[in-house]
Amino acid sequence: MSIPYMTGWEGGAAAWYTGTVAAWAGLTFGAFSSVAGNQHRTLAGQGGNWSMLAGWGYNCLPGTVPTTSRWLNHWMKPVTPGTSALAVQFGRATVCQVNVRFLGNGTLELYRGSTLLVSLPGAYNPNLNHWLAVNVIAANAGGIIDVWLDGARINGLSGPGFPTFTGDTQQDAVNADWDQFGWGGNIAPSSAGVNSGGDWYVDDVFVTDAVTGRLTETYIIPIVPDADSAPLTLTPNPVVAHYLNVDEIPANDADYNGTSVSGDQDFYDMTAPPAGSAVLAINFNARATRDGALTHGEVAITSGATTVYSAAAVLPASPSYLDMQVISETDPDTGIAWTNAGVAAVKAGFRFTT
Structure with missing residues (x-):
């Protein structure tokens, strides 16, 4: 890395x-x-x-x-x-x-x-x-x-x-x-x-x-979920479009998507980065907790026909939360650096497991 x-x-x-x-x-x-x-x-x-x-x-x-x-x-x-x-x-x-x-x-x-x-x-x-x-x-x-x-x-x-x-x-x-x-x-x-x-x-x-070395002027531009994608098997609370429960910055605990079934997951379309921007990496962030038998969570990324999952993280019991951050420096679908168009089409998700 x-x-x-x-x-x-x-x-x-x-x-x-x-x-x-x-x-x-x-x-x-x-x-x-x-x-x-x-x-x-x-x-x-x-x-x-x-x-x-x-x-x-x-x-x-x-x-x-x-x-x-x-x-x-x-x-x-x-x-x-x-x-x-x-x-x-x-x-x-x-x-x-x-x-x-x-x-x-x-x-x-x-x-x-x-x-x-x-x-x-x-x-x-x-x-x-x-x-x-x-x-x-x-x-x-x-x-x-x-x-x-x-x-x-x-x-x-x-x-x-x-x-x-x-x-x-x-x-x-x-x-x-x-x-x-x-x-x-x-x-x-x-x-x-x-x-x-x-x-x-x-x-x-x-x-x-030393692989990346010194950066020239670089900026972090926040992008957020702006539409539901698929699969979409978590339960929204409150019952609205799923992405509306996870699109705020910073994240809050008032609304969320959850499940009691291992393997359930949600994916969301994301807002596009500014046109013409060169992409160094994407930092995917997810905030998760548990209140039942499911103990692990994975950040998911879909690009083109490829979906990848992060290593499963142990989730703390509610009311504590784990804020997961996964840095992706290459597009998993192409194996090379992210392009502006690739970021605009990326889907971010989360999966609960035992």
Whole structure:
């Protein structure tokens, strides 16, 4: 998998991420909140964004993706230019691998643990939205940092010729990869002096490995069910067109489609992406629970004549929910990258099993 994680924050409130999403569950957040709108340079009105609100949090990537090199890509902008600061930290080793700080006055800083290595005044414009891409190569000696902003490498902060790190730059006891990143606060004991303050927007977050590498400006566009398809064997509650119970963003628990019969499933047509857009991947999301004997659920994708199912996930008992996310980087019907037309014709579904 070359894209182990992506989100555009369409899930809504902080509790949606901290309570149930596998990538975030059980991890610590400060005062984060969801903000309507976006922090894109273009595509006004699409998606949402996350406000840091002087808080902090960190993500643990789902699954195991063995690689020494990962990129963190996302949009960012201070809420209050001139006063806000944002720290982007990688790893939770005793001495954190790297901590890149964006000060509200346009200064960029690079910390190794709590030690300031580089300070670059005027490196970015705090009044604008920026596309950030940071690559960290974990190693016990010779760790590497590479920082890009709006498609250009930050000279003097990273890249060819920049000194490699020595000492412990690995993730805990694992030298093969880093699996956590954080925004805003100290998530490693030695970084207590590197906290950020102020409010920031972060939007359209992608983690990529060396296969995909650094992304150019990329956006997450939400598409939702807009018609019933087939098969359609779940029972709607309330009794309306099935897709109307699962088309809201963020998802709510007031309406749903369910069953007590193993193998029952629903499929839905989806709204089309903007015309002419190039597609990197589709992130299919489903929110499910159980209140009977059925214990598992599968996200389903139909493209052309091909239907594929995700691995069955164990569903929690009601009133708890599991928010499942399945990232598809290739069209299962063609075996190659998704096209705009392929996304416009895709059908998303869900199947309950024992």
